[in-house]
Amino acid sequence: MDFEPSDDQRLLLESVSRLLADNYGFAQRKTYLARPEGYSTDMWSKFAELGLLGLPFAEEYGGFGGGAQEVMLVMQAFGRVLVLEPFLSTVVLGGTAITTAGSDAQKKALLPVIAEGGLKLAFAHGERQARYDLTDVVTTAKRNGGGWVLDGSKTVVSHGEAADRLIVSARTSGERYDEDRITLFLVDTAAPGVARRGYATRDETRAADFSLSNAAGEVLGEVGRGLAIIEKIVEAGIAATAAETVGAMETMNEMTLEYSKTRVQFGQPIGSYQVVQHRLADMFMAQEQGRSMAMLATMSVDNADDTERRHDFALAKVGVGQAGRYVSQSAVQMHGGIGMTEEYAVGHYFRRCMVIERLFGDPAYYLQRLANEIT
C-alpha cells in the first residue's frame, strides 16, 4: 500500500490546481454560469489543452494514458471549486462506456475527438419509474433495416443539455427488470426523433430530459449485454464523484474554519468556543473518513473480483455520501445566516454534494444492498 502520489501525478495535480486558481474563483464561476451554455467553453478548451479531456484514454487514441487515480486527483481539484463543465459526463461516464465497450473503429472515431474538446457526451440511462434500479429500463430498441431505432424517455441526464451524443440504454428484448437484454446505443442528439428539454439542477449544472421516438442508434458493445457496461460506467462515476465530494468537503471545511476565526460574537471569534471547535473537529474527521472511502472507490475501479468490487463500491458510496452530507449541513450551520444565502459560496457546495449523493444511487440504496448481502 502506498498513498503518496507519484511525481507525474503531482505534476498533473499542480497544473490543474494552477489553472483553477487562475480561472475558477467564485466570482469568475458566476460569469461562466451566466453564459448560454451554463459553463465556460474557454475552460473546456483549456482542459483539452492540458490533456484532461483525454485523461483516462490510451495514448494511441490521443489520450493521456491515465487511470482511475488520475481521475481521482482531477475530480478532487474540480470539487474544490465546483467546476461546471461536462467533464464527468463526457470523459468519465462517456469515456468509460467507449473504452469498455466500443469497437476499435468507435474508439478511433470518438476518443481523439473527445480529447480535443470536439465532442461532449452524456449518459442517458435513468428513467422516471426507475429511481436507482439499474435494470429498470423500459426504453426499447428494435432493428430497422441494417440499424436500430429507439423509443422511450430518459430523465435527469447529467450535462444532457450540452451533449452532442448520448450513451442510451434500451431493451432489445425482454421485460422491465430483466438483467439481460439491455443494450447500449450511441445516439446523436441532433438526429431526427430526439427531443431534448434542458433545465438546471439544484447544483446549477444543466441537465436534460430526452424523449426518443424512432431515433436512430448505433450499438455500443454486445447486443443484450449492456448491464455489465452500465455497471462499469456507474462505478467509474461513483469513484469520480466521491473524489469530487472530497474536494467540496475540503473547501467547505476551509471556509468554515476561516469564518470561525473572523466572525466575532460575545466579544470573541466564534472559533474560540469549544462547542464550535469540536464541531470543526467532527467535520474534519468526516472529511478524512470520506477521503479514505473515495480512495477505496478509486482502487476498486479495476478490481476484477466482481463480488468484492460491488461490495466495496457500496461501502464507498454510503461512506462518502454520509460524510458529504454531514460536512455540508455542518458548514451551513456554523456559518449561521450568511450560510443560507445564494450570494455566499457554502450553499452552492451544499447543493452540489446533495446532487452527487443522488447520482448512481444514494446511501440508503447502497446500505440496503449491503444489508442484503449479510449472511
Added chain:
Amino acid sequence: MDLRFTPEEIAFRQEVRAFIRDNLPTDIHAKMKLGNGPSKEDTVRWQRILNAKGWAGLSWPKEWGGPGWTAIQKMIFLEENQMAPAPELSSFNITMIGPVLLQFGTEEQKQRFLPRAANLDDWWCQGFSEPGAGSDLASLKTAAKLDGDHYVVNGQKIWTSTAHHADWCFVLVRTNPNARKRQEGISFLLVDMKTPGITVRPIISIDGSHHLNEVFFDDVKVPANLRVHEENKGWDVAKYLLGNERTGIARLGKSRERVNASIDLAHKVNMNGQPLIADPVFRQRVAQLQVDMKALEITQYRVVSAFDKAKGAGRPDPLSSVLKVKGTELLQATTELAVDVAGPMATPIWAEELAAMNEQDELLEAGSASTGSYLFLRAASIYGGTNEIQKNILTKAVLGL
C-alpha cells in the same frame, strides 16, 4: 500511489492467520470466542508463544528482538490477532515502555528491561493519572525528591490498569514544583512494584471486573538510574508514549470480531418467529458498521503508511487522533450490538452459575460475556486521552485554532 495490498502483504496476512490458528491454545480461543477477556496467565502464555516466534516486539528493531515489520505488516498482525480472537500483546510492555526505552533509555536500561518486557517476564503498568489529574495530566502532584542516589516518591496514582498484576510501573512524577511551566517539572521513573511503601487498592469497574487500581506511594525509594531521559524532561517522554499509543488504539480487529460474533449469535436467537439475522433493522445496523469499519481501516493504513515513509522520524500524525476517536466509537458501537443481540440473556451475571454447569450453554455464556466487554469498553472513549481531548488536539494541531 497504489491503494491495494501488495502480494507480499497478502501472503503475510495468510502466514499470520495460519500461525495463530495452529498455535493459539484451544482453551484460550474457546473462552475468548464467547466474548470473555483473557486472564493474566492467558496473556502471558500467548505472548511467550509469539515472542518465541520473534513476533512480540511489533515495532521494535530486530536487534532488540523485534520482527522488523513495516507499519502495514504491524497493523495486519494486530488485526488478525484481534479477529482470531487471541489475547492482545501487553500494550504497556510492547507499545509503551518498549518504544520509550528504545527512544530515551540508557544502554543499561534497555539491556535490563527490553528482553523481559518482550517475553512478559515483567508485567508493566502505567502510573500517569491522578485523582486531580485526568485529562489535565500536566497538573499531576505525585512528588519525587532526589536524595543522594535515589528519589523518594510520595503521592497517589489512579485508574492504574492491571497494577495488581504488575512487576513494574512507569510513573510520571513532579521533580520541580517551581518550574515556569507545569510540563517542565515532570520526570519519568521506572518503579519496582515490590518496593516498600507501595500500596495497591482495587477499583471494581462497572463490568464487575478488577482491572483498575489506586496506587499509593509512601516514601518509596527509586534508584536515580531508573529515571528515563533527563530530569524534568518526563513530559517529552509521555508525549512520545501517548503519540505512539494512538496508532494501535483503534483496535479495529476487535470491532470486527464483535460484529462477526453478533452475526453468529443472530442466527441462533429469534425475533418475531424468525432468526434475528433475517431482521432488516438488524441487517442495516450491521451494514452501517461495515461502512464505518472500512473507512477506519483505510484511514488507519493511511496513517501507518505515512509513518513508514517518514521512517519513524515524523512527529505523531494528528490523524492518529481520528483513529482514537473513530476506533473507540466503533468498539463501543460493536460491543453494544453484541449486547442487543443477546437480548435478555445480556442481563444476568452468570459467571459462577456457568462455571458450575455440567453442560455449558453457549448462548448464555456469550450473552453474559458480551455485556462484560460492552460495559468495560465504555472506558474506551475515556482512556488514552478522552475523545473530547482528542478533539481539542485536532482543533489545535490540524485546524490551528
